[in-house]
Amino acid sequence: MELGLVGLGKMGGNMRERIRRAGHTVIGYDRNPDLADVHSLSELVDGLQAPRVVWVMVPAGAATQSTIDELGELLSPGDIVVDGGNSRWTDDEKHAEELAAKGIGFVDCGVSGGVWGLENGYALMYGGDKEHVAAVQPVFDALKPEGDFGAVHAGKVGAGHFAKMVHNGIEYAMMQAYAEGWELLEKVDSVTDVREVFRSWQEGTVIRSWLLDLAVNALDEDEHLEQLRGYAQDSGEGRWTVEAAIDNAVPLPAITASLFARFASRQDDSPQMKMIAALRNQFGGHAVEKK
Numbered sequence: 292m293e294l295g296l297v298g299l300g301k302m303g304g305n306m307r308e309r310i311r312r313a314g315h316t317v318i319g320y321d322r323n324p325d326l327a328d329v330h331s332l333s334e335l336v337d338g339l340q341a342p343r344v345v346w347v348m349v350p351a352g353a354a355t356q357s358t359i360d361e362l363g364e365l366l367s368p369g370d371i372v373v374d375g376g377n378s379r380w381t382d383d384e385k386h387a388e389e390l391a392a393k394g395i396g397f398v399d400c401g402v403s404g405g406v407w408g409l410e411n412g413y414a415l416m417y418g419g420d421k422e423h424v425a426a427v428q429p430v431f432d433a434l435k436p437e438g439d440f441g442a443v444h445a446g447k448v449g450a451g452h453f454a455k456m457v458h459n460g461i462e463y464a465m466m467q468a469y470a471e472g473w474e475l476l477e478k479v480d481s482v483t484d485v486r487e488v489f490r491s492w493q494e495g496t497v498i499r500s501w502l503l504d505l506a507v508n509a510l511d512e513d514e515h516l517e518q519l520r521g522y523a524q525d526s527g528e529g530r531w532t533v534e535a536a537i538d539n540a541v542p543l544p545a546i547t548a549s550l551f552a553r554f555a556s557r558q559d560d561s562p563q564m565k566m567i568a569a570l571r572n573q574f575g576g577h578a579v580e581k582k
């Protein structure tokens with residue numbers, strides 16, 4: 292089939308290649324002309340035969356919104372837009388309604404696999420009407436990993452991004468657990484080769500996982516992570532997971548703590564710990580450290 296793909300960065304560039312390897316035609320547009328096959332969204336739309344499918348793979352928020360708005364103007368009834376970025380699931384219903392008013396279908400798709408997806412395949416979680424999903428199915432089949440798992444029609448519009456959001460919340464907590472264990476191992480004198488402990492865990496243990504494999508890769512590149520600063524950004528999914536937990540009164544202590552650990556990583560000093568130190572000093576005369 293033919294696909295229009297908007298956003299050819301770390302994800303979209305490799306996805307274009309994987310879909311092409313499966314024998315499909317992909318016309319890619321990126322605002323960076325060095326990456327793009329065409330110069331504009333309208334050229335992309337003109338290059339596809341109706342009914343068209345256009346997959347959006349740009350940063351969530353303003354870039355996704357403006358792309359979907361523009362596609363709403365350019366596409367025709369019967370065409371379909373897929374949002375494959377890490378969009379907030381609450382945006383999906385709005386996008387589906389705006390496009391449906393023009394007769395255009397919408398599918399939201401959470402994508403997992405990162406820069407390894409070209410070779411390993413991309414795990415896909417999609418939401419939307421059955422007929423819209425069916426129209427995109429050949430592309431899902433091209434992107435998904437080989438084997439029985441790795442793709443799911445999670446439910447109605449929004450379900451795909453909701454599932455991906457929870458996946459990323461779990462990702463935060465798993466990474467935090469490996470990171471905390473690693474720091475403790477590094478701290479004690481009795482363990483002389485932390486990297487080899489991590490490597491040994493890759494087989495047979497209860498905690499083996501792809502993230503653990505990637506941790507070993509990182510330690511092979513920089514055994515004590517001395518070249519890195521302990522600073523971690525976040526791009527929204529963890530916050531939205533915690534917000535959804537609050538909305539649904541579901542306790543998520545591990546995921547919430549892992550999000551907050553990232554916030555703490557961005558502080559050179561801790562204002563709240565200054566207050567703790569000041570109060571301990573006030574009530575108990577405990578020593579404080581001055582600047």
Ligand SMILES: NC(=O)C1=CN([C@@H]2O[C@H](COP(=O)(O)OP(=O)(O)OC[C@H]3O[C@@H](n4cnc5c(N)ncnc54)[C@H](O)[C@@H]3O)[C@@H](O)[C@H]2O)C=CC1
Binds near residue numbers: 351355402
């Ligand atoms: N990198 C990752 O591990 C994963 C990323 N995602 C999501 O996939 C989407 C893309 O992520 P990446 O490829 O990592 O980002 P990236 O920053 O590498 O690539 C984004 C691309 O979109 C282009 N772009 C931005 N605004 C545009 C616009 N208005 N019109 C056309 N092109 C535009 C940029 O020029 C860039 O080439 C994001 O929503 C991200 O959250 C999803 C799963 C994993």
Ligand SMILES: O=C(CO)[C@H](O)[C@H](O)COP(=O)(O)O
Binds near residue numbers: 377403526527528529
């Ligand atoms: O979706 C992903 C992996 O599954 C992306 O890499 C995402 O950017 C990770 O989330 P964050 O940037 O908040 O760490």
